[in-house]
Amino acid sequence: MAVLADQDRFDIWAEVMRYKDFVSASGVTKADLRAAVNALDDFLNTNASATNTAIPQPARANLSTPVKALLLMHIIQKRYLKGV
């Protein structure tokens, strides 16, 4: 999978700026935030294979990519978004 299209990255950037909590500790500019979106997408792209490999069998082979992404989303949510 390639990195997200520029419009997709723009849409994420535009959407997150609408949430006060997201930038409530803002010492960042719009350019800083866009750079963060790009960098995280780049990182996920670079490390997609390693992330998949971290999933033990038989889940790795039998879960679809969208389901694995959903799993990852839930873990990130529980780790970092409690109380937000």
Add this chain to the structure above:
Amino acid sequence: MATRGTWDAFSLQITGLATFPEIKPVNADIMIAAFDAAADELCHLSGVAPQGLTGTLTLEVFGWMLSATTGTIGLRAEVEAVTPGDSLNRGTTHSFDSINYATSATVPGTAGFEFQTTITLTNNDSIAAGDDFIIRFGRDADGTGTTDSATADFHLSKIELRDAA
């Protein structure tokens, strides 16, 4: 200088515009227009140019940032002034003058603190007393004519039109 008009969030016209600010209350009961950080959102201020209007016109813009504490915002305004008898089909056509951009304003270091910034209406479509006018106002979120680097919404509270009288 003299005040020649004031507008609050309720008096902004947004109907019919492709991208427009959200008009909503904050702090329970203060109505604001929330201008997005990613796309230029526009609204109309309209009126009849008052008798005695003279000299350089400015828009004084009052508002605050939703959450940003660093960076700058840019604002824009363009004027359409129509004198009765002008050859302009108002039912189908606009004739806005070129866009005026404010000098990019540094946002306060604390979110929610009010600040004021000025747009000088150098391009004013030769507005004169008695003209039926529209000022199309918005945030230059895409940075076409200014540096707009602050994240999240700009909350517009009031706008004042001043002249040199």
